[in-house]
Amino acid sequence: MFAELLIAQGIIERGLIFSLAVMSIYISSRIIRFDDLSVEGSFGLGGALMALLITQSCPWWIALPLATCSGALAGLATGLLHTKLKLNNLISGIVTTTALFSINLKIAGSNMIIGNKATLFSSLPSHKIALLIPVIMFVLLSIQWLLKTEFGFLLYAVGDNKQMLTNLGKDADSYTIAALMLSNALTALSGALFVQYVGYFSIWASVGILIIALAGLILSETFGKQFSYNIIIGAIIYQAIIATTFEFNIDPEWNKLITALLIIIMIALKPLTTQHNTKVTS
Amino acid sequence: MIRFNNVSVTINNKEILKNISCTIEDGDFIIIVGPNGAGKSTFFDMISGKRLPSSGSIFLDNTEITHLNEQQRAPFISRLFQNPQLNGISSMTIAQNLALSNYKNKTTWLRDGMSQFPHHITEQLKKLNLGSEKLLNTPMKDLSGGQRQVLAFIMATVIPPRLFMLDEPTAALDPTAATTLLQFAIQSIKEHKMTTLLITHDPQLALTIGNKIWILENGTITKQYNHKDSTQLSAADLIGHIEYNKLTQ
Numbered sequence: 416m417f418a419e420l421l422i423a424q425g426i427i428e429r430g431l432i433f434s435l436a437v438m439s440i441y442i443s444s445r446i447i448r449f450d451d452l453s454v455e456g457s458f459g460l461g462g463a464l465m466a467l468l469i470t471q472s473c474p475w476w477i478a479l480p481l482a483t484c485s486g487a488l489a490g491l492a493t494g495l496l497h498t499k500l501k502l503n504n505l506i507s508g509i510v511t512t513t514a515l516f517s518i519n520l521k522i523a524g525s526n527m528i529i530g531n532k533a534t535l536f537s538s539l540p541s542h543k544i545a546l547l548i549p550v551i552m553f554v555l556l557s558i559q560w561l562l563k564t565e566f567g568f569l570l571y572a573v574g575d576n577k578q579m580l581t582n583l584g585k586d587a588d589s590y591t592i593a594a595l596m597l598s599n600a601l602t603a604l605s606g607a608l609f610v611q612y613v614g615y616f617s618i619w620a621s622v623g624i625l626i627i628a629l630a631g632l633i634l635s636e637t638f639g640k641q642f643s644y645n646i647i648i649g650a651i652i653y654q655a656i657i658a659t660t661f662e663f664n665i666d667p668e669w670n671k672l673i674t675a676l677l678i679i680i681m682i683a684l685k686p687l688t689t690q691h692n693t694k695v696t697s
Numbered sequence: 698m699i700r701f702n703n704v705s706v707t708i709n710n711k712e713i714l715k716n717i718s719c720t721i722e723d724g725d726f727i728i729i730v731g732p733n734g735a736g737k738s739t740f741f742d743m744i745s746g747k748r749l750p751s752s753g754s755i756f757l758d759n760t761e762i763t764h765l766n767e768q769q770r771a772p773f774i775s776r777l778f779q780n781p782q783l784n785g786i787s788s789m790t791i792a793q794n795l796a797l798s799n800y801k802n803k804t805t806w807l808r809d810g811m812s813q814f815p816h817h818i819t820e821q822l823k824k825l826n827l828g829s830e831k832l833l834n835t836p837m838k839d840l841s842g843g844q845r846q847v848l849a850f851i852m853a854t855v856i857p858p859r860l861f862m863l864d865e866p867t868a869a870l871d872p873t874a875a876t877t878l879l880q881f882a883i884q885s886i887k888e889h890k891m892t893t894l895l896i897t898h899d900p901q902l903a904l905t906i907g908n909k910i911w912i913l914e915n916g917t918i919t920k921q922y923n924h925k926d927s928t929q930l931s932a933a934d935l936i937g938h939i940e941y942n943k944l945t946q
Contacts, residue, residue: 565805565813568789568797575786578778582853583801584771 424544426658430651431547432612435605436628437635437650438558441642442598444632446562447591448574449497452508452625454602456515457489459621461603463523466616469532479535479607486603487596489515494592519618527616534611543612550608551647554601562642570594602628623671627653630674633681653677698722699744699860704753706736706743713739715916716753721860726886726893728903730935731913737896740913741862744894746770757859772802775858777849779865784849787838791827791848794837798852815855822851825881843874850882854891861886863895879906900932910935 436458443451461482468478489511496507535550536543561567572579573590580587602624610616635649653674660673699721706714713736721727731737742748744755746767754763762770778784785794792814799813825847827833840848846866854861863882867875883906886893897903903910904927912920912935922930 561807563810564807565800565810566807568793568810569800569805571789572786572797575788576783578783579786579797581767582771582776583797584768585800585805586768 422658426654427651428544428547428612430631430654431544431551431647432605432608433627433631433654434551434647434650435554435601435608436624437631437646438554438642439598439601439605440625440628440632441646442558442570442594442601444629445640446570446574446642447594449504449591449595450508451490451493451595451598452505453489453493453511453515453595453599454508454628455621455623455625456512456519457486457599457602458606458609458624459519459618460485460489460515460522461606462610462616462620463519463527463606463618464603465607465610466523466527466529469529469534469611470527472532475534475537475611479604482607483600483604486606487600489603490595490597490599491592493599494588494595497595498588498591516618519621523616523618525618529610529614529616535608536611547608554604555644555647558597559642566593623674626671626674626678630678630681633678698756698758700756702754702756704743704750704755706739706748707751708739708748712751713916714743714750717743717916717918718753719911719918719921721892721894723892724890725909726907727895727909727911728907729894729896729911729913730898730900730903735913736916737913738864739916741776741864741894741896744860744862745774745776773859774862775853775856775860776862777846777853777864777866779868781842781845781849781869785837785845785852788836790834790836791840792833794848794852795833795855798855801856818851818855821885841874843870843877846870846874846878847881850878850885854885854889857889857891859892861891861893863893865896865898868898900935903927903935904930904932 436454439454440451443449443454464485465475465478465482468481469475473481492514493507493511496502496510497504502510535546539545562570569580569585569590570593573587573594577587580590606621606624609620613620631650631653632646633649634652635645635647638645638648656677657670657673660670661667665673701717701719704714704717705712717740729737729740739748743750746762746765746769749766750763754761756762757773786797789797793810795818796811796814799815803813822833825844827844827848837845837848846869850866866882867878870878879902885891893907895907908924910920910922910927910930911918912922
């Protein structure tokens with residue numbers, strides 16, 4: 416019984432961490448309708464910077480915001496490639512992710528162990544969930560609030576009808592860039608939390624983040640299209656599905672394939688979960 | 698007053714507008730007619746700043762605005778598109794769309810998105826049976842094409858613009874919806890003495906409303922009529938008519 420509880424706790428904790436990546440994908444693909452592949456690189460960037468700073472004895476509470484901001488810079492790069500050089504969405508994201516792969520290797524190598532340095536979780540190592548819940552709730556509620564502000568309304572407008580922003584005398588490109596910065600900052604935060612959670616950075620951990628986040632998002636949409644708790648639930652369910660595969664002794668190397676199949680199945684069942692149908696709450 | 702001096706617009710090495718010189722006086726309600734491909738929409742794109750002139754100059758009163766882009770001209774120009782999709786945010790509610798339309802010419806930051814809801818237009822909404830609480834919270838995409846264009850009209854004029862441009866606003870509507878929109882629009886344009894340009898393919902409409910008719914052909918304004926002339930004109934004089942006798946041969 417105790418073992419099951421521990422497994423459940425682990426699933427929820429990982430779900431909470433990855434829910435940030437789901438929030439990120441929600442902002443890019445559902446609000447501004449920009450299929451952003453750079454999250455793959457910014458997850459690694461946040462993790463690499465976090466690992467480097469912590470091992471250099473930087474306090475985690477300074478390293479965490481810095482790692483988050485690094486993601487915003489990655490989003491800025493993608494945004495500038497798209498708006499100034501007119502690269503299309505996918506190419507802008509791929510270019511950023513590719514560049515970040517080298518940068519992440521230079522920052523933290525292919526692996527970097529944090530060891531016994533202090534992290535967010537040091538104070539409650541066996542109850543990480545108690546520390547994660549307030550962090551994730553704070554982020555979720557902040558973004559919920561942000562989406563109801565004038566700024567948030569204009570982000571929805573960017574995704575739906577850029578002409579409308581021009582008509583209002585606003586620069587649609589600036590709002591696209593701002594949303595990409597926000598979304599990549601969230602993924603970087605997710606990466607930075609993940610590194611502290613598992614105790615090491617691995618360059619391979621960021622491979623497939625996009626698809627993990629997308630799976631979480633599609634799962635979350637069965638509970639509702641809003642930017643709300645359904646995002647966290649979707650992320651946790653995804654982790655539960657992956658954990659179940661462990662129970663069946665399936666080789667973890669199949670994880671990505673299982674995720675891909677899961678997405679295909681979810682999309683095949685799309686009539687139940689109509690996509691691109693976000694609604695602004697107020 | 699907006700003045701155009703020898704304005705040309707070239708797209709992909711093709712001159713779409715040729716040496717246009719004309720003046721839009723304050724309070725004018727100008728109907729623009731012309732055959733397909735005459736450059737009517739490009740004319741609007743040039744005025745709104747979506748297409749910058751390849752030569753010539755544009756003045757707003759005595760200020761040159763030739764090189765201002767669409768976003769920079771937005772503070773004094775408003776435009777209603779033929780395609781209802783371009784006139785609002787489908788995923789947002791009517792109330793949110795109205796609030797959004799009132800962001801024009803204002804700095805926007807982190808205030809509540811609904812804080813700029815234009816309460817001064819509630820009377821207009823009531824007239825259209827759009828004012829009820831329930832309807833205001835309906836997503837824009839649930840409206841019919843006609844309702845959507847009327848709402849778009851209200852949104853485009855929440856802050857009355859110096860120049861208002863309507864590009865075949867009724868093209869996608871059935872006659873009843875078109876009448877409702879035009880009735881509402883004409884009344885509102887007159888009431889606020891809005892300087893207006895309207896593109897239409899309907900010669901009868903051109904002869905019925907407005908104080909001037911401009912005919913655009915082959916990228917240039919070939920004829921300008923004022924209201925007095927238009928009483929002498931027939932629909933066929935403007936853009937020809939369908940030759941029904943040829944259809945039965």
